[in-house]
Amino acid sequence: MAFLFIILVLVNLSVIIYIISLFSKSPFISVPKKFLPEIVKALDLKEASVLYDLGSGDGRVLFAAAKAWPKAKFVGIDKNFAPIVVSKVKWLLSGMPANISFIRQDFFKTDFSEATHIFTYLFDGPMAELYPIMQKQLRSGTRIVSCNFRLPIPHQSEVVLGNLEDKAAKKLYLYKVA
Numbered sequence: 001m002a003f004l005f006i007i008l009v010l011v012n013l014s015v016i017i018y019i020i021s022l023f024s025k026s027p028f029i030s031v032p033k034k035f036l037p038e039i040v041k042a043l044d045l046k047e048a049s050v051l052y053d054l055g056s057g058d059g060r061v062l063f064a065a066a067k068a069w070p071k072a073k074f075v076g077i078d079k080n081f082a083p084i085v086v087s088k089v090k091w092l093l094s095g096m097p098a099n100i101s102f103i104r105q106d107f108f109k110t111d112f113s114e115a116t117h118i119f120t121y122l123f124d125g126p127m128a129e130l131y132p133i134m135q136k137q138l139r140s141g142t143r144i145v146s147c148n149f150r151l152p153i154p155h156q157s158e159v160v161l162g163n164l165e166d167k168a169a170k171k172l173y174l175y176k177v178a
């Protein structure tokens, strides 16, 4: 009972913080669930992959990818309280898989050099700021998949999610670290 009460308080707190986050420059908005299979496909993971979602939100990309690649490692980084609480509750309810973790941290201050794959769904500002950090940290061959927002370099290819005439459509931009 006490556990349920704590969950309820945390969820309510998360909703309030979520609403506040909508007015910030880094809102907690998730990719639509219907696009998750295409995102996982575009990531092109392998058994030994290490996927970091920089700004992981509720962790949905990581959970979907972990379902397809249960032996790979998944790390979600988010600086905001609400998304971390939501993703940790989801992690608890999914049986606490050892290969998925969520860290409350600013990704500009995170060591993500072990990543073989990076996923982002941010804005142009953070993407431009992240690029020099990625250049320093990431190994050659690391795959970067960004939803809607581009790094300040040419992308290798792109994938359209949904019908481009539809407002809800998205684009994935694919990069490989040289």
Ligand SMILES: C[S@@+](CC[C@H](N)C(=O)[O-])C[C@H]1O[C@@H](n2cnc3c(N)ncnc32)[C@H](O)[C@@H]1O
Pocket (backbone or CB within 6 Å): 026, 027, 028, 029, 030, 031, 053, 054, 055, 056, 057, 058, 059, 060, 061, 077, 078, 079, 080, 083, 105, 106, 107, 108, 120, 121, 122, 126
């Ligand atoms: C648009 S949401 C994307 C969520 C998730 N990746 C998805 O696709 O469903 C962006 C997330 O990035 C987080 N974020 C923004 N700037 C950040 C930073 N500097 N460090 C860590 N997280 C950040 C926000 O809290 C938010 O949850």
